[in-house]
Amino acid sequence: MNFLLSFWRSTVGTKVVVAVTGLMLLGFTLFHMIGNLQVFTGAEDMNAYGAFLHKPEVLWAGRCVVATSMILHITGTVRLVRASADARPQGYAKWKAQASTFYSRTMKFSGPIVLIYFVVHLLNLTTGAEPGHIALHPNYLQTDGVPKAFENLTLLLATPPWATFYIVANLALGLHLFHGAYSLAKTLGLSGARQLRLARVLASVLTATIVGGNIAITLACLLRLV
Amino acid sequence: MRMKLNVWRQNGRDAKGAFQKYDCPDVSEHMSFLEMLDVLNERIESEGQDPIAFEHDCREGICGSCGFMINGAAHGPQPRTTVCQLHMRSFKDGDELWLEPWRAKAFPVVRDLVVDRTAFDRIVQAGGYISTNTGSAPEANAAPIRKDSADKSFDAAACIGCGACVAMCPNASASLFTAAKLAHLNLLPQGQPERLIRSEKMVVQMDVEGFGHCTNHSDCEAVCPKGISVTNIAMMNLGYVQATLLSSPREGSTDD
Amino acid sequence: MSLPPNKLPTGPIQQAWTERKFSMKLVNPANRRKYTVIVVGSGLAGASAAATLGELGYNVHCFCFQDTPRRAHSIAAQGGINAAKNYQNDGDSVYRLFYDTVKGGDFRSREANVYRLSEVSVNIIDQAVAQGVPFAREYGGLLANRSFGGAQVSRTFYARGQTGQQLLLGAYSALERQIARGTVTMHPRTEMLDLVVVDGRARGITVRDLESGKVSSYVADAVALGTGGYANVFYLSTNAKGCNVTATWRAHKRGAYFANPCFTQIHPTCIPVAGSYQSKLTLMSESLRNDGRVWVPKDPEDCGKHPSEIAEGDRDYYLERKYPSFGNLSPRDIASRAAKEACDDGRGVGPSVEGVRRGVYLDFADAVKRLGKPAVSEKYGNLFEMYQRITGEDPYEVPMRMYPAPHYTMGGLWVDYQLQSTIPGLFVIGEANFSDHGANRLGASALMQGLADGYFVLPFTLADYLAGMKPGGLDSTHAAFKDAEREVAQRTNTLLNIKGKRTVDSFHRELGLMMWDTCGMARTDEGLSATLKRIPELREEFWKNVTISGSGAELNQSLEKAGRVADFLEFAEVMCLDARTRAESCGGHFRTEFQDQGEAQRNDAEYTHASAWEYTGAGNAPNLHKEPLTFTYVKPVTRSYK
Incomplete structure (x- = not known):
């Protein structure tokens, strides 16, 4: 198994791990958003969906995949950020971006914001379900250990401070996702001009869909449209 | 034209460096950037001071010797142009310029604007060749090579090894250089027998030298005097994955 | 000392090189690593020689003044490389390339050398392609050719406008492979400042580490110089700024004859x-x-x-x-x-x-x-x-x-057919020697000659030399090495202590302008005589009034330049002397007095020879030795373009 360790230790290997786990987290974010769109179809659908997700085998399988991806994604990134700092111990007095973009250079800032978003989101809507845990929520509802997903979500996002937090957090997520999605295509070896153009379009569409969907949900709750 | 220069002066590898100001009152717009420094150096030297050390040789943009940062851009503001081909007409009268050496752990400053780029040679030593002894070559036209492969290979082979990619990269990564070397050989039929081992070893050496990693900013491509494409980096990544994860162990590989 | 035999082969020219290769001695593969060979310069000639000798198993040390061997000035060659492949079916052949090159050289080169060059030209292309040199190709996947420099056949192989770069990167990659294998030790940023001759044989070099300033010596069983040409004697040229005559000039002062220095292109x-x-x-x-x-x-x-x-x-x-x-x-x-x-x-x-x-x-x-x-x-x-x-x-x-x-400079150190100079054990390859181009070089032939010498000639002729001697038996504590080191250090100190008023470049510019005016495109007895009078004066002023800042124990680019300009100031004299002595016009050497309505007038009766100059000490006039040239296959004719 040494070859896996050497792979992980190389910068390209670490990057590939960050890219693959990034891809998985992107998938998770996308499906999570699509699931949440059920807020528009009513409490019944959404709560049934919530109950399905709370089946132990689904719940723990999902949690394992997401947690492993996140741990690898974050450890990999930390390794890379440190390697990057080591590679240039003395910085420039002047440095002017030539092609890099705001979102490409702010990955290491948008990443932690997304992490905070993730943790707060768990505290808002997940931790309350466990006995003895307190939810960061105005009025957390559950029946038999299964949270009432629709009510919890709509109530939370109807409060302007939380709605604002979710909108801002989603914009940061958008910054992260756009560069991440396009970048991971290249890291995973996509090199043809046509394929790269396609990857860029796909990255934009995915980012817009996820961020747009999430913000739409937030606004709908805030304006009490659902 | 009058130029105000802030030049990084550093006496040796371990010395502490600092910017020093120079006023260049009689700059002609037809001068190359290095000729402006030549004139300045003549003046500095006739005043008994040490002239500014900077690397240069062919002064026609092909040897890759020259290069430093001008106002935060490797080789200065003109795209696809080494600093020796950059002319003063690219600047305005009265401009203030900051001249800094390439900065990277793997490129230690030797003196002033001169850095040590031998790390690049060691990356090539790790596998940037086709193992063919003199005399063992088959007839040149024995194997046709697709023109587009040869052209793409050439595009990558045009790298002059100046180090601007490393200098400009926010992560001080040598990915563009290494990937260009790999693409040059890996795109040709002659390069196939050693493609995997080459892909593995050169990437490993790049890490050993202390270069950073690639986060797909593309700043390297923007300052590359030969316009080498970052898509070569994607090919390098793929080659490395194939070499390390998807093939059987080879003699000399980093595998157990 | 009279000119040593040129070792030209006898018999039919078509078989000459094959027969010579057979008659030369070989070094047993197991013994090769016991022989140390120094290669100075890492351009096409130096890199290809060092790599090939490394592949053969010799213990090679390669030196260059640049920070990496890949930057040698061969990299700047644009046009292409000739080879008698006849891929275009337009009537080319080894014989035609030979004929064109002898004629293009205005009948001032050796037929046997040129024939060998044409013969191995085809191997160079094979070798370069195998190394991955991306030559231009046709849509069918085969190599493309173009006609170059007025040739009537398309025999030039090219890689866009960067043929020199691609060929050098090929040789460089072969060199780096040998460095990785440990057969070649590379010494970048190291400048050769003297040749060490022991018991009449070249046994090593004295160098200065350009970063630390340290002067040291390397001992070897043979030395090969691939240090390029001297066009920078004109200050302004298309050569890289670092190109210089120092290595060949110092070898000249140790006994290697300088041939045809006035032949410049x-x-x-x-x-x-x-x-x-x-x-x-x-x-x-x-x-x-x-x-x-x-x-x-x-x-x-x-x-x-x-x-x-x-x-x-x-x-x-x-x-x-x-x-x-x-x-x-x-x-x-x-x-x-x-x-x-x-x-x-x-x-x-x-x-x-x-x-x-x-x-x-x-x-x-x-x-x-x-x-x-x-x-x-x-x-x-x-x-x-x-x-x-x-x-x-x-x-x-x-x-x-x-x-x-x-x-480009066609002149260079005199070598025999074996590429050996007048000092046994000192070999000279590429532009640094005088051997193949006569008075004028054809387009796309410089790359060909550099690689021919390095890949396909020197490895054989060097073996023939080494096979006749015992390896080693000497170290750098020998008096000859210590003396050379002392002289180099002394010279450096002298330069640094002049502390005059004029910069090195100002001397170089003055010399260059003078050379360009009187020993450039058109030369006259009168102009050359005036310059010959002026050079010693300028040299004297240089040694009294040059200013160099900094010390000798650091990276000091002014000091490097000063050493090179000092050598140009000596070399320029023999160049002008050669130009004045050759009272005819041929190839790149145009004497205004010898023309027929603007056309160069060759004087075959008196000047069908190579002029080899022997150094006789500072302040003494050099001795001229003439190597007669014979033309058995290509009969001299007059060029006319009216």
């Missing part, structure tokens, strides 16, 4: 000097003359005008006028001299530098009218871009300005 199409600060000249491909028309104003009064204000009738298309059959495609030397004459006549164009306008127009207006802008751009777009980058002028709007510039 001037390239007709280079971007003219823009100001007194000019540091080097940039070559523009000769292919521009295929469609561009060369002209200057008829009236010197018009020279300051914008070209569009000069009426068609007031323009002098002098090449078309003087050489109606070849016109703008007249050979390099003729086109160069004609440009100089026009400017000397006060009809040059462009900025006036030191009171003279030195430039002629190369006009594409007719070509654009005839072919359309897209067609012109397709052919010359990248060259136009390069021109615009340097001059800031758009060649579609304003005619290009061109002027000849020193480009």
Whole structure:
């Protein structure tokens, strides 16, 4: 198994791990958003969906995949950020971006914001379900250990401070996702001009869909449209 | 034209460096950037001071010797142009310029604007060749090579090894250089027998030298005097994955 | 000492090299690592030699002054490399390449050497392709060729306009492979400052580490110099700034004869000097003359005008006028001299530098009218871009300005057929030797010769030399090495302690200008004599009044330059002496006194020889040795382009 360790230790290997786990987290974010769109179809659908997700085998399988991806994604990134700092111990007095973009250079800032978003989101809507845990929520509802997903979500996002937090957090997520999605295509070896153009379009569409969907949900709750 | 220069002066590898100001009152717009420094150096030297050390040789943009940062851009503001081909007409009268050496752990400053780029040679030593002894070559036209492969290979082979990619990269990564070397050989039929081992070893050496990693900013491509494409980096990544994860162990590989 | 035998083969020239290879001694593979070989220079000749010797198993040390071997000036060669492959089925052959090269050299080269060069040219292409050199290809996947430098066959292989770069990277990759294998030790940023001769044999070199300033010596069983040419004696040339005569000149002072130093090549199409600060000249491909028309104003009064204000009738298309059959495609030397004459006549164009306008127009207006802008751009777009980058002028709007510039030197250290100099154990390869190009080099032949020497000639001839001697038996504590180190250190100290008023560059510029005026495109007894008188004065002033800052124990670029300029100041004298002694015009050597209505007049009766100069000590006139040249296969004829 040494070859896996050497792979992980190389910068390209670490990057590939960050890219693959990034891809998985992107998938998770996308499906999570699509699931949440059920807020528009009513409490019944959404709560049934919530109950399905709370089946132990689904719940723990999902949690394992997401947690492993996140741990690898974050450890990999930390390794890379440190390697990057080591590679240039003395910085420039002047440095002017030539092609890099705001979102490409702010990955290491948008990443932690997304992490905070993730943790707060768990505290808002997940931790309350466990006995003895307190939810960061105005009025957390559950029946038999299964949270009432629709009510919890709509109530939370109807409060302007939380709605604002979710909108801002989603914009940061958008910054992260756009560069991440396009970048991971290249890291995973996509090199043809046509394929790269396609990857860029796909990255934009995915980012817009996820961020747009999430913000739409937030606004709908805030304006009490659902 | 009058130029105000802030030049990084550093006496040796371990010395502490600092910017020093120079006023260049009689700059002609037809001068190359290095000729402006030549004139300045003549003046500095006739005043008994040490002239500014900077690397240069062919002064026609092909040897890759020259290069430093001008106002935060490797080789200065003109795209696809080494600093020796950059002319003063690219600047305005009265401009203030900051001249800094390439900065990277793997490129230690030797003196002033001169850095040590031998790390690049060691990356090539790790596998940037086709193992063919003199005399063992088959007839040149024995194997046709697709023109587009040869052209793409050439595009990558045009790298002059100046180090601007490393200098400009926010992560001080040598990915563009290494990937260009790999693409040059890996795109040709002659390069196939050693493609995997080459892909593995050169990437490993790049890490050993202390270069950073690639986060797909593309700043390297923007300052590359030969316009080498970052898509070569994607090919390098793929080659490395194939070499390390998807093939059987080879003699000399980093595998157990 | 009289000139040693040139070891030329006898018998049919077609078999000569094959037979020689068989008759030469070999070194047992198991013994090769016991022999140390020093290769100085890492251009096409040096890198290919070092790599090949490493592959064979010798213990090789390779030196270059650049920070990496890949930067040697071979990298700047644009056009291509000749090889007698006859892929185009247009009648080429080894014999034809041989014939063209001997004739192109104006019958001042050795037939046997040139034949060998043509013979191995085909192996070079095979080798380069195997290394991954991305030569231009046709859609069918086979190698493309073009005709170059007026050749009637298409035998030139090329990689866009960067053939030298790609061939050097091929040789460099082979070299790096040997470095990784441990057969070659590379010494970058290390300059050879002396050759060490022990018991009449070259046994090592003394070098200065350019970063630390440390002077040390390396011992070897043989030394090969691939240190390039001396065109920078003119200060302004198309050579890289670092190109210098130091290695060959110091070897000359240790006993290696210098041959034909006056044979230099001037390239007709280079971007003219823009100001007194000019540091080097940039070559523009000769292919521009295929469609561009060369002209200057008829009236010197018009020279300051914008070209569009000069009426068609007031323009002098002098090449078309003087050489109606070849016109703008007249050979390099003729086109160069004609440009100089026009400017000397006060009809040059462009900025006036030191009171003279030195430039002629190369006009594409007719070509654009005839072919359309897209067609012109397709052919010359990248060259136009390069021109615009340097001059800031758009060649579609304003005619290009061109002027000849020193480009290549055919002269070099004298070597026999085995590439060995007059010092046993000192071999000289590539541009640094004098062997193959005679008085004029054909386009796309420099790359060919460098690689031929390094890949396919030296590895055999060196073995023949080494096989006759025991390896080692000497270390750098030997008095000869200590003496050389002391001399080098002393010279460095002397230079640093002059602390005069003039910079190194100002001396170099003065020397260069003088050489260009009197020993450049056209030479006269009178001009050469005046320069021969002036050089010692300038040299004396240099050693009294040069200023060099800093110390010898650090990276000191002024000190490096000073050492090289000091050698140019000595070398220039033998170059002028050679030019004055050769009272004929041939190839790149044009003596104004010897012409027939502007055509060079060769004097075969008196000058069918190579001139090898022997150093006889500082302040003494060098001895001239003549190596007669015989032409059995290609009979001397007069060139005419009227």
